[in-house]
Amino acid sequence: MTQATIAEYMQQVGKNARRASTVLAAAEAATKNKALNVIADLLEEKGDYLKTQNALDLEAGAAKGLDAALLDRLALTDERIASMAEGLRQIAGLADPVGEISGMSYRPSGIQVGHMRVPLGVIGIIYESRPNVTADAAALCLKSGNATILRGGSEAIHSNKAIAECIQQGLQASGLPADCVQVIETTDRAAVGELLKLKDSVDVIIPRGGKGLIERVSADSLIPVIKHLDGICHVFIDEQADEAKALAIAVNSKTHRYGTCNTMETLLVAAPIAATILPKLEALYAEHDLELRGCDRTRDILPNCVVATDEDWDTEYLAPILSIKVVDDMDAAIVHINAHSSQHTDTIVTENFTKARRFLREVDSASVMINASTRFADGFEYGLGAEIGISTDKLHARGPVGLEGLTSVKYIVFGDGHIRT
Amino acid sequence: MTQATIAEYMQQVGKNARRASTVLAAAEAATKNKALNVIADLLEEKGDYLKTQNALDLEAGAAKGLDAALLDRLALTDERIASMAEGLRQIAGLADPVGEISGMSYRPSGIQVGHMRVPLGVIGIIYESRPNVTADAAALCLKSGNATILRGGSEAIHSNKAIAECIQQGLQASGLPADCVQVIETTDRAAVGELLKLKDSVDVIIPRGGKGLIERVSADSLIPVIKHLDGICHVFIDEQADEAKALAIAVNSKTHRYGTCNTMETLLVAAPIAATILPKLEALYAEHDLELRGCDRTRDILPNCVVATDEDWDTEYLAPILSIKVVDDMDAAIVHINAHSSQHTDTIVTENFTKARRFLREVDSASVMINASTRFADGFEYGLGAEIGISTDKLHARGPVGLEGLTSVKYIVFGDGHIRT
Structure with a gap:
């Protein structure tokens, strides 16, 4: 693809995500949980297909001279597929944070004010080689009502696309738009640059990987970034x-x-x-x-x-x-x-x-x-059920980030014809 | 000042703020409240001085051809000074959000996990002509345990400096470092550019003013910005x-x-x-x-x-x-x-x-x-006691931003020699 085609492609991905996000924000917990469970089943049913696609990545990686540790991180085995599926089922079992109303209290004016928890909207995730992140990250975003754009490492492109096929099939089977989760189809690096510019259609970027990746993403992004830098x-x-x-x-x-x-x-x-x-x-x-x-x-x-x-x-x-x-x-x-x-x-x-x-x-x-x-210091140990990373930022989400960190709150006000005097 | 001198000056301001912020973060509520009340008294006692300094700004503004509405916004009267002082006393009366511990619950491992509310650290505020913002913003940041760097409009520079003198005197009289609140002394625009680069010493930037100011600050800042854009x-x-x-x-x-x-x-x-x-x-x-x-x-x-x-x-x-x-x-x-x-x-x-x-x-x-x-839709009507603005962002603070929006939380963990197995 040329630079211009990539820009156009990414803008379309952004628009698809924004459209899907409004459907997903209003989706009931039961629908989201059904999708997660169907996707888990599909990953296991299609295990052979996933392994065949993963083999293409492993071959290409070996040819490119990736070291044994990296190839191991990249490999999908029956055990790892089962563990991905199990992760999705666990997320299905967590309480839905979306729509939770809290703190409604009466004010002297007579209005009643409180908070409602809401999805952030569209989340872009940029990560390195492990393909299980594709399923994990998509599941956490789905449960918290956010559409996701996933950009994995180029060495895992076949595996990631195959996992994304299962996810999209599961979404559609549960009555949700397939665009709730999109995997960027090109491995061209320019696509990341274009993603980081989509400030009208993407609400937050989460980079997962080494310090180099996170610093590069933070420096280039026009969109707020939830960072997980080093742990000293x-x-x-x-x-x-x-x-x-x-x-x-x-x-x-x-x-x-x-x-x-x-x-x-x-x-x-x-x-x-x-x-x-x-x-x-x-x-x-x-x-x-x-x-x-x-x-x-x-x-x-x-x-x-x-x-x-x-x-x-x-x-x-x-x-x-x-x-x-x-x-x-x-x-x-x-x-x-x-x-x-x-x-x-x-x-x-x-x-x-x-x-x-x-x-x-x-x-x-x-x-x-x-x-x-x-x-x-870990999302599971803290009782978040799962985590998308550990934020070293101070704004918005700090420490292990689970479903709640992927949401925001809005003020809600109930009145009975109240006006300000 | 030359560009290089301004850069050096701003770096020093940033370092001073960071140093003061660690003292302020550990300060007791009583100390912060005392400072707020002393500052309120000083503003009233020094009313004549404030009006004399304000007259310099009004003269310069009239000479520059500012319109009547702008000059009116700029003017400090006895009534406005009293209302600034009253605002500080009200903020002194609000509950201190800093150090609040919540949600401590036991996990299956035996550790006990919850949250402690903490200041953000150093807040940079960039605002337009009304000098009362100097006192308001400084007070909200002070109460929430944050050091503040204030950059007001150049047309209010004498008024802002005079208010800052009262604030710093009040801080010192209460045993807090004067650098908890600093007003940028130069009206050179380059100082704003330098402030927006201080990502090691400033944690968040809050612009208060027209859409133009806010868009410019957001585009240039290397530091996270809490934005208040338009209200349609x-x-x-x-x-x-x-x-x-x-x-x-x-x-x-x-x-x-x-x-x-x-x-x-x-x-x-x-x-x-x-x-x-x-x-x-x-x-x-x-x-x-x-x-x-x-x-x-x-x-x-x-x-x-x-x-x-x-x-x-x-x-x-x-x-x-x-x-x-x-x-x-x-x-x-x-x-x-x-x-x-x-x-x-x-x-x-x-x-x-x-x-x-x-x-x-x-x-x-x-x-x-x-x-x-x-x-x-207003901080007072919602019961926040006061507001520093109304955020149209989705991350961190959304809607009217009061003391809580100027804080973050950290996880706290209590154990009795617990290790992970």
């Missing part, structure tokens, strides 16, 4: 921490999984207990072959520790590496966190009520925890 | 409307005030009752010297009505002009509203429960009303 998470072990809890949390936050955004990257330890607790932690981390990088005070206690540079305090390792800093007290810990945290998730371990209360208030992150592992 | 509001009189209520609401929504964004600009009337109700409305509107512009079906009933062009349906008159369209039924009304409304405020007049319920759900505007005047 901290655990601060206070002088008055319970040692057993501190050890468990410091180990779990780092070693439960290395590649996730809610993994701890920097451990802060209060000076008065550093000499006692750091050697115990070193022994525990050694079981996980962790590389430790420490400040000077840490290295006085753990001489085998690598020297941490300034850069370490601002690095998301996503790897078995941990930076450790000894700080004077909680005040110093809060200063360090507010300067270096990516405002994702930070934890204090302490038995002191007053310090816990201050940490909670003064640390400016999307999730602030007391005596719990950073790994809990 | 509708009243739809359904076939099953109570006639007395319909007449009262249609007259009040248009004639209570012409220049406000929640004023009705287009009246939609259901065809079956048009011939009965339109002549009665014409007579009532005649008492207000209103110019009526109608579609063909309206003009069949009211031959004296001016012809409405396509442009009329998309025009915010802010004047004694009303466009009128006869529509077949509520479906046609909703289609017209969703195509032409600015998604500000729209009302249905009906006694029919099912239609009221559908209108409420299907009209996609910040305020949707049943049997009430559009003029109620």
Whole structure:
């Protein structure tokens, strides 16, 4: 396609989505749930077709020299298809947030005012290779009453189109417009640029992928973006921490999984207990072959520790590496966190009520925890049922974003002929 | 100042604000309320000084040839100063939203999860001539725990600086950093451009003024903007409307005030009752010297009505002009509203429960009303205590924006050494 044809094509996609969104906004929960369940069934029934289409992507990927880890992320197996379908059925089981009325109260004028929860409208999702995102993201948007435009990675184009066929067939079988979920058919990069310009037909853009993708999308978009940037998470072990809890949390936050955004990257330890607790932690981390990088005070206690540079305090390792800093007290810990945290998730371990209360208030992150592992910062663990990402923005949605984060509210007013005097 | 000096100056303003914001975020309600009350007292005590400084602006404005209406908006009188002070005292009396914890519930893992309301951080406000905005906006931001950078119109620079002096003196007298509220000292336009680039030190930009200002700020800003664009509001009189209520609401929504964004600009009337109700409305509107512009079906009933062009349906008159369209039924009304409304405020007049319920759900505007005047769309009328504007955005804050709209929430998690398994 030429640039002009792509622009025209994308504008048409936008218009189709806007039209479908008004039908979807008014759809009953039962209709949306039926669609989700039918789509889940179709994905399983058409498993062989999905795997055949996925094989085309895997072949092309291997020919292009994608590494084994990427090819693995790209592969659709029976197990992964079943898990996609199961995800859709779970979303069907969640309460419908749309149309929920809250807070209706009478005002002195006699009018009654409150809020109604409403869909955002049209959501554009730009993501990288895993094809299961196609089904997950479409399902969350569908349940929250939003039309979706999906732009997956070019290496997954056949898989994504095949999943989209199942979704559109399921939508139509349930009486909803097929355009409620559209997958962009071209792999041309220009299509992303055009999508980011559609401010009349798209209400919000959600990029899912690496930091590079998210920064590029945020810089170019004329449409508001719900961002999920990096996770530089901290655990601060206070002088008055319970040692057993501190050890468990410091180990779990780092070693439960290395590649996730809610993994701890920097451990802060209060000076008065550093000499006692750091050697115990070193022994525990050694079981996980962790590389430790420490400040000077840490290295006085753990001489085998690598020297941490300034850069370490601002690095998301996503790897078995941990930076450790000894700080004077909680005040110093809060200063360090507010300067270096990516405002994702930070934890204090302490038995002191007053310090816990201050940490909670003064640390400016999307999730602030007391005596719990950073790994809990997750939509499922928080009870959202599912999540489309973890926002590090402060406006609109902050932290794990579930169905509610994909909606807005409007004011509603009931009167009986009331006028303003 | 040269461009380079202005850039440097604005970066310093941003840094000062960020530093002050962390102190303010942790400030107790009593401290913030004390500051608001002290500032209110200072504004009244220093009334003569404010009027002297304001006279400089009025002189310069008259010399520049500002029209009488603009000069009137610019003028500070004893009455207006008293009303500014009263506004601050009212804001001091509102509940502090910051730190409010809600929804703490236990999850199957044993952790307890909920939300804490927090300030946004640093808010930049760009506004046009009325100097009272300086005090109002600073007070709302202060109470919600945000540091503020204020950029008023150049024609009000002396007045704004004088008000800022009172504010900063009041802040210091209450133990808060003066930099919690900064007024940009230069009237150079380049300062606005620099402000809109400070994405590391400013969290949100709120423009207050005409459509031109808001569009310019939105286009140039690298920082998220809470927008208040135009108000093209509708009243739809359904076939099953109570006639007395319909007449009262249609007259009040248009004639209570012409220049406000929640004023009705287009009246939609259901065809079956048009011939009965339109002549009665014409007579009532005649008492207000209103110019009526109608579609063909309206003009069949009211031959004296001016012809409405396509442009009329998309025009915010802010004047004694009303466009009128006869529509077949509520479906046609909703289609017209969703195509032409600015998604500000729209009302249905009906006694029919099912239609009221559908209108409420299907009209996609910040305020949707049943049997009430559009003029109620206002922070005070809704019980917010005060408002910084009426957002026509869908993300973050929608409709009248009060203290809560100037805050965000973070997740908070309580554990007892909980780890993820």
